[in-house]
Amino acid sequence: MEGHEETTPGDAGHEAAHADIYGEDGVIRPAFVAHIGAAIADRDTLTLRKDVGDLHQSEVGDLLEALLPEQRRTLVDLLGADFDFSALTEVDEAIRLEIVENLPNAQIAKAVQELDSDDAVYILEDLDQADQDEILAQLPFTERIRLRRSLDYPEESAGRRMQTEFVAVPPFWTVGQTIDYMREDNNLPDRFSQVFVIDPSFKLLGAIDLDQILRAKRSVKIEDIMHETRHAIPATMDQEEAAREFEQYNLLSAAVVDENERLVGVLTIDDVVDVIQQEAEEDLLRMGGVGDEELSDTVIATSRSRVPWLLVNLATAFLSASVISLFGATIEEMVALAALMPIVASLGGNAGTQTMTVTVRALATKDLDIYNAGRVIRREVLVGLTNGAIIAIIIGVVAALWFQNHDLGIVIAAAMVINMLAAALGGILIPLLLDKLGADPAISSSIFTTMITDVIGFLAFLGLATWWMHLG
Amino acid sequence: MEGHEETTPGDAGHEAAHADIYGEDGVIRPAFVAHIGAAIADRDTLTLRKDVGDLHQSEVGDLLEALLPEQRRTLVDLLGADFDFSALTEVDEAIRLEIVENLPNAQIAKAVQELDSDDAVYILEDLDQADQDEILAQLPFTERIRLRRSLDYPEESAGRRMQTEFVAVPPFWTVGQTIDYMREDNNLPDRFSQVFVIDPSFKLLGAIDLDQILRAKRSVKIEDIMHETRHAIPATMDQEEAAREFEQYNLLSAAVVDENERLVGVLTIDDVVDVIQQEAEEDLLRMGGVGDEELSDTVIATSRSRVPWLLVNLATAFLSASVISLFGATIEEMVALAALMPIVASLGGNAGTQTMTVTVRALATKDLDIYNAGRVIRREVLVGLTNGAIIAIIIGVVAALWFQNHDLGIVIAAAMVINMLAAALGGILIPLLLDKLGADPAISSSIFTTMITDVIGFLAFLGLATWWMHLG
Structure with a gap:
């Protein structure tokens, strides 16, 4: 789902890594899989941390899918806190469940706190109610409330797919104040492309794209450059319909609002791309007389x-x-x-x-x-x-x-x-x-x-x- | 292709417009089509400017598809300079050709200058060589060179889909200088989410996401916060492969480089979304025993x-x-x-x-x-x-x-x-x-x-x- 590697400047080893682990055909190299397999068999944590720890979540996902079930579990065990849980959003549901169900709920709860809320929801939504409750109970209050709210929205709704971390400012701030706030606040989302404008009750007033902020003088008032959010998405809207809004109006991100028009989250284009892929796949499979099937199904x-x-x-x-x-x-x-x-x-x-x-x-x-x-x-x-x-x-x-x-x-x-x-x-x-x-x-x-x-x-x-x- | 309506602050009439022109089923309302049809018949330019001029390009596209062929041509004639040519990127190829071929090349040349380069290429690439040459000959030098370069890349390549407008700065600038430059330069692209870092020969050194710039202090050097562009896309890369890079690494935009690693353009996620849709559609149609067909084909x-x-x-x-x-x-x-x-x-x-x-x-x-x-x-x-x-x-x-x-x-x-x-x-x-x-x-x-x-x-x-x- 979310990818934050673009936000870790200086991590230059990556291009080399990609060439190393994928062959010409875009499939992960057998030599790399064998190398990791050997390290797993040797319980060589050092090598694993070095060679898997730095990979992008989607690369870890591809690696997990190439390994055998026992190897997957051992790898996750060996990496411990170094295992990037967001990789689980990149694998088939059956593989995700197989890995997650093997872990103690306390460890999942700890890992989930490191994730963006949308990734956390993606992993939690497939678990059964009892496990979900146990994991949520171990989270800090605000985090628990946020995830619970997302999980309470219907499956495949915008509310389920949204990220609850966002940047919001009042309309009377200036561009200068907004930039200073972003420079000082350490609690910003890992990645964002819009700043939302809200009133004290969190009611959505408008939004500004980052390039608009960068073009404006410091003294300009936010309310003077914000645009009314014409594409605020109700949290209960079906993800497919939300995706169509993104496509029609070429959005990069859109505010998600509750039934009182209050800002509750943000839907981003990368999640929407997943939805578009999924829906196209669904149509293809249905026309072939197949339901929601995955290659890893029994x-x-x-x-x-x-x-x-x-x-x-x-x-x-x-x-x-x-x-x-x-x-x-x-x-x-x-x-x-x-x-x-x-x-x-x-x-x-x-x-x-x-x-x-x-x-x-x-x-x-x-x-x-x-x-x-x-x-x-x-x-x-x-x-x-x-x-x-x-x-x-x-x-x-x-x-x-x-x-x-x-x-x-x-x-x-x-x-x-x-x-x-x-x-x-x-x-x-x-x-x-x-x-x-x-x-x-x-x-x-x-x-x-x-x-x-x-x-x-x-x-x-x-x-x-x-x-x-x-x-x- | 490109959508810039998010960058026109204060244009608040839009939400109302959307509700007006689309019915519950997401299809454009017959009453609206009839209203526009009547205005076309009356040659009522004032009404057309008011009711069509303000629509988003994709809405104009839907409207064009709902009209009859003669009405389409008359509408474009009547609107003249007020017709948003980017709407042509939102309609079937047959309809686009039918409209464009009806216009004098001089008018197309004028309209094309108002467009982002990727939209211009999208419209020009379907025309025959003679018309293309005639139109290009009427463009200013730099614009002609840029479009010609895009058109010289193979069909369905990243070079064809890229936008040649981008923001690029030298590595020794500070964040402050960069922000000041963006505040003063009026030649910025309509919309951007990354700033590229280049050397004097246009060789790509790195990139910075806008949120990174906004987080950094004014005195910070660009080269200290830029990340090496791990996902620079060769201009000759197939668009489908480029789309896969975007999907795997959740990119919003990516630099497109020529064979000498020089920055020639930027590929943005909204174009990639179109590619993803297209490729999924192609697979579906092929499995059904149908080629690249459009509903408007004869x-x-x-x-x-x-x-x-x-x-x-x-x-x-x-x-x-x-x-x-x-x-x-x-x-x-x-x-x-x-x-x-x-x-x-x-x-x-x-x-x-x-x-x-x-x-x-x-x-x-x-x-x-x-x-x-x-x-x-x-x-x-x-x-x-x-x-x-x-x-x-x-x-x-x-x-x-x-x-x-x-x-x-x-x-x-x-x-x-x-x-x-x-x-x-x-x-x-x-x-x-x-x-x-x-x-x-x-x-x-x-x-x-x-x-x-x-x-x-x-x-x-x-x-x-x-x-x-x-x-x-």
């Missing part, structure tokens, strides 16, 4: 997350099967139909997936709306007909030659055009409908689209064959 | 981008068809096989897609590497067997009851387990292999995975049926 967890989708697919597959079974007599008369059937279904399915992918993505980015829906639907239908015609000609000719049967070529070509049209309509209308009904189109569009292309494909092909060639 | 462009994928699919579908045709005699004897065939293929395809989606994503984020590949392959095989067993039992029982045939139930259940195993292996090994061969696994994994599940599925089901039930 077989049981993975199987449990994937089976429901397969069961729905089983139901729709039985539907296609019953369509086919209606034409048993036709197939018995001409077995070539059975061989060609899957071609019609497969191409329809792929064309439907193309349209559906574009539609789902455009809905997620709010690019598809009432202003262009009509035009996009029209375009998809025309593309479906065009591509249908191209594929139909090829498949018609090949089928006619293969089975030495003109009629079969005509039938499969016609069925292909019909199915590509169904694919285009299904691929765009199903996600639009699901979105309208408040369902996530990424989750279920794919199954319904292929259901339609399978059913229409089989129906068109076998139905046309029966009628045109007088079979069955 | 029917021909869309069809052309999707047909190749369908042709490959046609070839693999013929492969499955020939497998089926091997078993013509078997199917003739028991037509129920034809009805059940697609179930085996469909479930295998879906299970394969699940595994493949997870694998492709993990490869893209570098989460899947030599350290966990073995474990992940083992897990996928076990998940395939587990889910295969679950689905096999259900489908076996249903098929046996449906067709009143025990043997058919046993055959389809066994075929299902075999196919789910093939799906798991194909879903993980194909993307891994493609990645190893230097191909993009997002593009072609899907087609090969379903090819394998189709072929293995039909072969296992029809083959087992022939052998076990002595058919054919």
